[in-house]
Amino acid sequence: MATLVAFPILVLALMLQTAVISRINLLYGSADLILVILAAWALQERVTSSWHWALVGGVLVAFVSRLPWFVPLAGYLMVVGVARLLQRRVWQAPLLAMFTVCFTGTLMLHILSIFSLRILGDPLPVGDSFNLITLPSVLLNLLLAIPIYAVIKDLAGWLYPAAVEA
Amino acid sequence: MKKNFPRSLQTIVIALLAIGVVVLALGGYLTSLSNFVNQTIVGAQTWVSTRYLAVVDFLTVPRDVASIRQRNAELEAEVARLQTQMIELQQQVTETQILSALVDFARASPENTYKAATVIGRDPSPFLRYVIINIGSNDGIRRGMPVVTEQGLVGRVDAVTADAARVQLIADPSSAVNVSLQNSKTEAMLVGSITGDLSLDMISQDVTVQPGDVVLTSGLGGGYPPNILVGQVISVRKLDYELFQQATVQPIVNYDQLQFVLVITNFKPVELAPLIPTASP
Numbered sequence A: 001m002a003t004l005v006a007f008p009i010l011v012l013a014l015m016l017q018t019a020v021i022s023r024i025n026l027l028y029g030s031a032d033l034i035l036v037i038l039a040a041w042a043l044q045e046r047v048t049s050s051w052h053w054a055l056v057g058g059v060l061v062a063f064v065s066r067l068p069w070f071v072p073l074a075g076y077l078m079v080v081g082v083a084r085l086l087q088r089r090v091w092q093a094p095l096l097a098m099f100t101v102c103f104t105g106t107l108m109l110h111i112l113s114i115f116s117l118r119i120l121g122d123p124l125p126v127g128d129s130f131n132l133i134t135l136p137s138v139l140l141n142l143l144l145a146i147p148i149y150a151v152i153k154d155l156a157g158w159l160y161p162a163a164v165e166a
Numbered sequence B: 001m002k003k004n005f006p007r008s009l010q011t012i013v014i015a016l017l018a019i020g021v022v023v024l025a026l027g028g029y030l031t032s033l034s035n036f037v038n039q040t041i042v043g044a045q046t047w048v049s050t051r052y053l054a055v056v057d058f059l060t061v062p063r064d065v066a067s068i069r070q071r072n073a074e075l076e077a078e079v080a081r082l083q084t085q086m087i088e089l090q091q092q093v094t095e096t097q098i099l100s101a102l103v104d105f106a107r108a109s110p111e112n113t114y115k116a117a118t119v120i121g122r123d124p125s126p127f128l129r130y131v132i133i134n135i136g137s138n139d140g141i142r143r144g145m146p147v148v149t150e151q152g153l154v155g156r157v158d159a160v161t162a163d164a165a166r167v168q169l170i171a172d173p174s175s176a177v178n179v180s181l182q183n184s185k186t187e188a189m190l191v192g193s194i195t196g197d198l199s200l201d202m203i204s205q206d207v208t209v210q211p212g213d214v215v216l217t218s219g220l221g222g223g224y225p226p227n228i229l230v231g232q233v234i235s236v237r238k239l240d241y242e243l244f245q246q247a248t249v250q251p252i253v254n255y256d257q258l259q260f261v262l263v264i265t266n267f268k269p270v271e272l273a274p275l276i277p278t279a280s281p
Helices: A002-019 A033-042 A050-064 A070-089 A094-119 A126-159 B004-026 B031-101 B103-108
Strands: B114-122 B130-133 B146-148 B153-160 B165-169 B176-181 B186-191 B198-204 B214-217 B229-237 B244-251 B260-264
Touching (some): A002 A033, A002 A126, A002 B114, A033 A070, A033 A094, A033 A126, A050 A070, A094 A126, B130 B260, B176 B198, B176 B229
Antiparallel strands (some): B114 B130, B114 B260, B146 B153, B153 B165, B176 B186, B186 B198, B198 B244, B214 B229, B229 B244
C-alpha cells in the first residue's frame, strides 16, 4: 500500500516541480520537491518503503529530465541512504535530521549532476554551478523542508498507524 | 390713502432699483458681481450634483459591476481573439521573411508549417535549460524540429513522447547554434550558459562587430532554418592575443516567461553523422 501511494504522490510532486517550482528561482537555483519528499519520508520511523519511493522518484525524474537516467536514480537513493542512516542515530531531533539530509542530499545530487554532465560533454563551469545553482538550491530545499516534513509525517502516520498496545 | 402711498412708493423704488440694476447690468457695470454670484451658484450646484450622483452610483453599484464584468469578459474575449489573429499574422510575416531570404529553403518547402504549443513545464534539474511542451509525436512533432515564438528562435525539440516533447532552449549550456551577424556579414557560433546568457564565439578577428548588430540563424549545419531572429549584440570582447572575438547577445525571447511556442514542423534537420569520416580499421 505504502509503495503504491508513492506513484500518485510522486507524480503529483513531479508535476508541481516541473510546472511551478522549477520556475521559482533564487539566483539560478531551484528547489527539488521530490528530493525533500523522499528525505522526509525516509526519516519517518515506521516507514519501510523509502527505498521503493526513491526508485519511483528516480525513474520519474529520469523520464522527464535530460539528466542521464542514472543521476536522479542514484541521487535519490543516496538521499534515502543518508536519511536512513541519520534516522537511526539522531531520531530524537527529526527536524535537525531533515535539514541535514536536505543539505547533504542536495549537495550530493548536484555534484553528481555536474560531473556526469561534464563527462557527457556539457561545458558546466564547476565554480559558477556551485555558487549560482547549488547553494541557492540548498537554501530553497531547506526552506521547503519544514512544511514538507509536517505533511509527510501526517501521511506516514496514516499509512503506518502506531500499534495499539493491549 | 395714507396706507397705500408708502406701498406705491415702495413699488416705485423697487421698480427704479430693478431698472437701475438692469441698466447697470446692460452697461457692464455688474459683470464682476454677476460672475461672483454665478460662480458661487455653479459651485454649489456642482457640489450638490456630484453628491447626488455619488449616492446614485452607490445605490446602483451592484447592477453596474455585473454589467461591467460582463462587458470586461466580452472585451477580454475580443482581445484574446485579436491577439490570436495578431500572432497568426506575425507567423505569416515571419514565414514570408524566411521564405524570401532563403531561396533554397523556399524551393524545398514553399511554406513553413507551424504547430502551436503551450509550455507546461521545465526540466527539474536547474543545470539544464529545457522546457516541456504539450504536443508530441501524435501531432507530428519529431526530434530536431526548430521551436520559435513570434519574436524569434527558442530552441529545438530534443525528445518526443506521444503527447509531449522536451525542447532544448538555445540558452542551455550545451546548446550551440550557427548564427550570422546581419550588419557585419559574418558567421559565428552562439552558445548558452548556466545563467542563460548567450554569447557569440568563433568570430574572426578581422571582422568589425558592434553593439546593436542583429544576430540571425545562419542555417549552417542544418540544425536550424536560416534567418530566424535570435537577438542583438550588446557588448564585444576583442583581445589581440586571442584567435577569435567574443560577444554577448541579448536574446529577443525572454526564456523565463515562455508560455506559447511554435514548432516548425516542415523543417527536417540535416543528419551530418554519415558525412563525418570515421577512422578505418
